[in-house]
Amino acid sequence: MSMEPNAVLERMRAYFERKQPPEVLATFGTQSPKALLPDSLDVVDFILYLEEVTGCEIDINEVGEALMNKNFDELADEVSRRLAAR
Amino acid sequence: MRTINAIYTAELGEEWTNERVLPQFEACVERLPLPEADRVKLRDFVRFQLVGQRARRVVVPDWAKLGTFESRAAAFEEGAVQFLEALAAQISPAADAAGITFDAVISTTATGNLMPGLSYRLAHRLGGLVRRDSMMIDLANVGCTGSIKAVNLARTLDPSMKNILIVAVEMPTTLIDTGGTTLDVWQGNCTFGDGAAALWIGTEPREGGLAIEDIRYRQRVDTGLELIRWAYRDYYTFALADQKTFDENVREIVSQTLSEAESGWKDEPRWAIHPAGIILLMKIARKLGIPTEAIQPSTSHYRRYSNMSSASVLHILRDLAETTPPGAAINLVTMGAGFNVLYGRVRRVK
Numbered sequence: 001m002s003m004e005p006n007a008v009l010e011r012m013r014a015y016f017e018r019k020q021p022p023e024v025l026a027t028f029g030t031q032s033p034k035a036l037l038p039d040s041l042d043v044v045d046f047i048l049y050l051e052e053v054t055g056c057e058i059d060i061n062e063v064g065e066a067l068m069n070k071n072f073d074e075l076a077d078e079v080s081r082r083l084a085a086r
Numbered sequence: 087m088r089t090i091n092a093i094y095t096a097e098l099g100e101e102w103t104n105e106r107v108l109p110q111f112e113a114c115v116e117r118l119p120l121p122e123a124d125r126v127k128l129r130d131f132v133r134f135q136l137v138g139q140r141a142r143r144v145v146v147p148d149w150a151k152l153g154t155f156e157s158r159a160a161a162f163e164e165g166a167v168q169f170l171e172a173l174a175a176q177i178s179p180a181a182d183a184a185g186i187t188f189d190a191v192i193s194t195t196a197t198g199n200l201m202p203g204l205s206y207r208l209a210h211r212l213g214g215l216v217r218r219d220s221m222m223i224d225l226a227n228v229g230c231t232g233s234i235k236a237v238n239l240a241r242t243l244d245p246s247m248k249n250i251l252i253v254a255v256e257m258p259t260t261l262i263d264t265g266g267t268t269l270d271v272w273q274g275n276c277t278f279g280d281g282a283a284a285l286w287i288g289t290e291p292r293e294g295g296l297a298i299e300d301i302r303y304r305q306r307v308d309t310g311l312e313l314i315r316w317a318y319r320d321y322y323t324f325a326l327a328d329q330k331t332f333d334e335n336v337r338e339i340v341s342q343t344l345s346e347a348e349s350g351w352k353d354e355p356r357w358a359i360h361p362a363g364i365i366l367l368m369k370i371a372r373k374l375g376i377p378t379e380a381i382q383p384s385t386s387h388y389r390r391y392s393n394m395s396s397a398s399v400l401h402i403l404r405d406l407a408e409t410t411p412p413g414a415a416i417n418l419v420t421m422g423a424g425f426n427v428l429y430g431r432v433r434r435v436k
Contacts, residue, residue, distance in 0.1 A: 034137070037137075038138060038139075039137075039138035039139060040137050040138035040140060041138070041385055042138070043137060043138070044365045044368055045368070047365070048365075048368060048369065048372065059329060059330065059333075060365055064130065064131060064134035065127070065130040065131075065134070067134065067137075068130055068133045068134050068137070069130065
């Protein structure tokens with residue numbers, strides 16, 4: 001399954017719709033996953049959500065580095081690339 | 087039917103939060119003889135393993151100085167003795183008050199090796215509560231499922247053995263290997279914490295007791311030898327099969343075990359689940375229709391203590407038992423080494 005980075009980003013943003021204030025959502029792509037997912041269980045819940053909306057299993061360890069060091073734009077690129085490689 | 091009449095837990099050592107552990111581990115990773123790309127990958131992996139608010143108890147006074155076999159084995163013995171003394175101090179007055187002696191003592195640990203074993207050392211601290219003709223058994227190399235395997239063993243013993251004591255002592259921080267370069271070694275470093283617990287299992291139920299209704303065992307010796315095991319360098323180290331194989335096989339085996347036992351758990355919302363692989367458990371729970379709240383006692387334990395190997399599920403069971411009304415059941419799930427899964431169900435009797 002493939003999905004464009006923008007589509008992945010939009011689905012990621014939807015996860016935070018009622019969880020984050022409008023100013024955070026307005027600049028969502030530049031936000032840090034580490035800041036918006038402060039707890040390991042938040043990370044797990046987010047990944048499970050992503051698996052559901054992309055229909056594809058995501059190895060949390062594979063995207064762990066992106067979750068730690070990149071913003072959501074870059075994470076969406078990473079996920080999109082991994083989905084296309086399946 | 088046998089009943090868990092009392093659960094004793096010991097919380098010793100110092101609390102180490104992720105926030106406190108991470109800079110120490112990062113410094114260790116910086117010193118490893120690795121190509122830069124591999125170092126960055128390992129550092130990010132460690133950061134990811136330690137994301138969020140989580141802590142563990144560490145009984146070893148200075149784990150960073152552990153290195154030789156001697157230092158690790160000695161740390162295990164010293165810590166295990168502290169745990170046994172703490173548990174004995176709780177067990178003795180309770181057994182005295184109940185007017186019982188123990189017909190058998192069963193111990194379990196996967197994180198150290200002592201001779202004489204833990205059962206012998208606990209009995210030594212319980213004086214006359216363990217008679218000279220009482221049976222003493224030490225289970226070894228059983229991993230995180232050890233305590234429920236011990237319960238399973240206890241329930242099959244002859245009814246003439248009326249009171250059985252089970253003790254689980256785990257000191258996984260004696261295995262911390264900061265010189266390791268593989269991801270699974272560091273996953274072990276980041277995952278575990280020290281802990282211990284004991285159970286008094288009797289043939290006569292007491293107030294607050296938990297009747298042991300069911301224990302189901304699924305082992306996969308055909309395919310599971312490499313999934314979770316000890317490797318070794320100067321001492322034993324935590325080792326996993328590659329992540330994909332691990333995830334797929336473990337999920338399949340745990341799912342099968344729980345599916346087979348579904349009639350027993352589907353109407354019972356309380357779960358004491360060994361806190362390993364929270365991601366995996368959440369996926370399985372979703373698949374089997376187990377509500378997310380069912381994982382909550384395990385995730386709460388994991389946040390506070392991390393994974394205490396075989397002692398964890400007993401801590402979680404004790405917490406749940408306190409709020410379980412008479413007649414309600416608690417489901418037990420443990421999984422670990424090689425690959426084994428145990429499902430059990432206990433029910434509050436009165």
